[in-house]
Amino acid sequence: MKCKCGRRAVYFRRYEGALLCRECFIRSIESKVKRTIRKHGMVRKGDTIALAMSGGKDSTAAAYITHKIFGGWRDVELLAISIDEGVEPYRTDSIKRAKAFAKELGIPHHVFSFREEFKKTTDQISRKIQDSDSATNVLCTYCGVARRYLLNKKARELGATRLCMGHNLDDEAQAAMLNYIRGDLARAGRMEAVTSWSTQKRQGGLFISRIKPLREIPERESALYAYLKGFDILESHCPYAGGIRFEVRDFINRLEFKHPGTKFNILGTFDKLNPCIKRVARNGESRIMKCRICGEPSSREVCKTCELWRAP
Ligand SMILES: [Zn+2]
Numbered sequence: 386m387k388c389k390c391g392r393r394a395v396y397f398r399r400y401e402g403a404l405l406c407r408e409c410f411i412r413s414i415e416s417k418v419k420r421t422i423r424k425h426g427m428v429r430k431g432d433t434i435a436l437a438m439s440g441g442k443d444s445t446a447a448a449y450i451t452h453k454i455f456g457g458w459r460d461v462e463l464l465a466i467s468i469d470e471g472v473e474p475y476r477t478d479s480i481k482r483a484k485a486f487a488k489e490l491g492i493p494h495h496v497f498s499f500r501e502e503f504k505k506t507t508d509q510i511s512r513k514i515q516d517s518d519s520a521t522n523v524l525c526t527y528c529g530v531a532r533r534y535l536l537n538k539k540a541r542e543l544g545a546t547r548l549c550m551g552h553n554l555d556d557e558a559q560a561a562m563l564n565y566i567r568g569d570l571a572r573a574g575r576m577e578a579v580t581s582w583s584t585q586k587r588q589g590g591l592f593i594s595r596i597k598p599l600r601e602i603p604e605r606e607s608a609l610y611a612y613l614k615g616f617d618i619l620e621s622h623c624p625y626a627g628g629i630r631f632e633v634r635d636f637i638n639r640l641e642f643k644h645p646g647t648k649f650n651i652l653g654t655f656d657k658l659n660p661c662i663k664r665v666a667r668n669g670e671s672r673i674m675k676c677r678i679c680g681e682p683s684s685r686e687v688c689k690t691c692e693l694w695r696a697p
Pocket residue numbers: 388389390391392405406407408409410
C-alpha cells in the first residue's frame with residue numbers, strides 16, 4: 386500500500402479515497418489548517434492569540450500549528466492559557482504537559498484555577514451532586530460553563546484579541562447537531578468560524594473572538610497527527626464527560642462510516658445556515674449586560690457562572 390509519492394502509506398483517508406504516507410499526511414493536515422485560518426480570516430495583523438491548552442491532542446496540535454504559522458510574524462503575538470478545573474489526577478497531569486509544550490514552543494504560559502477563582506473545584510462539586518443518570522451531564526455543564534468563562538476573562542485581561550481552541554471537526558459536527566436537537570438557536574448562531582466585528586461590537590468587546598483552526602480536521606486525523614508528531618499528550622478523557630453528546634457522537638460516527646464525508650456536510654450546512662440562524666436568534670436575543678456580581682458579560686443580571694459557582 387503506497388502513497389501517491391511512492392512512500393509507504395500509513396493512513397487511508399476514506400472521504401477522499403486517498404492513501405497517505407507520514408510526510409504527506411502531516412503536510413496535508415498543516416496546509417488544511419492554514420487554509421481554514423485564511424478562508425475564515427481567523428487571524429489579522431496586530432492580533433494577540435491566546436492558545437487554550439488542555440494538554441490533550443487537539444489543543445496541542447492547534448497550538449503547534451498556529452505557532453508554526455504565526456510564530457515568526459512580528460505583528461502577531463502568542464500566549465498560552467490552561468485552566469485547572471480541579472479534576473484529579475487528570476488535570477494536574479495534563480497541565481504539566483501543556484506547560485512543558487508551551488515552553489518548548491517558547492510561548493508564555495498562564496494557569497488559572499477554579500480553586501483560586503471560585504474557591505471550589507469540580508471534584509468538590511461532584512461530591513455534592515447526588516448520583517443519578519443526569520449527574521455526569523450536570524457536572525459537565527457546570528465545568529464547561531466555568532471553563533469558557535475563565536478562558537474568556539483571562540484571555541481578555543492578558544490583552545488577547547483571539548482565543549484559539551482545539552475543537553476538531555467531530556466536536557463541531559456534534560455541537561451543530563446538539564444545538565439542532567435542543568433548538569438552541571442562540572448558541573447555534575454563535576458557531577460561526579470567527580466572531581464578526583459587528584457581533585463583537587454589539588457585545589461591547591467583552592467576548593474574545595474564539596477561533597478553531599482544527600474545525601475541518603476529523604478527530605482521528607487530529608489523533609494521528611499528534612501521534613506521528615510524537616507530542617507528549619494526555620490520552621485519557623475527563624471522567625465527567627458524558628451524556629447526550631456521546632449518543633450524538635456515536636450516531637454521527639455510524640453515519641460517517643456508511644457515508645464518508647457526513648461530518649463535513651453537517652458542518653458545511655451549518656456554516657451556510659449561520660447567517661439565517663443568527664438573524665432568527667437575534668430576534669429573541671436579550672441585550673448583553675454586565676453581571677451584577679463579577680462584571681463579566683451576561684444576558685441576565687447574574688451570569689451563569691456566578692449562579693453555578695458563586696452562589697452562597
Ligand atoms: Zn506521500
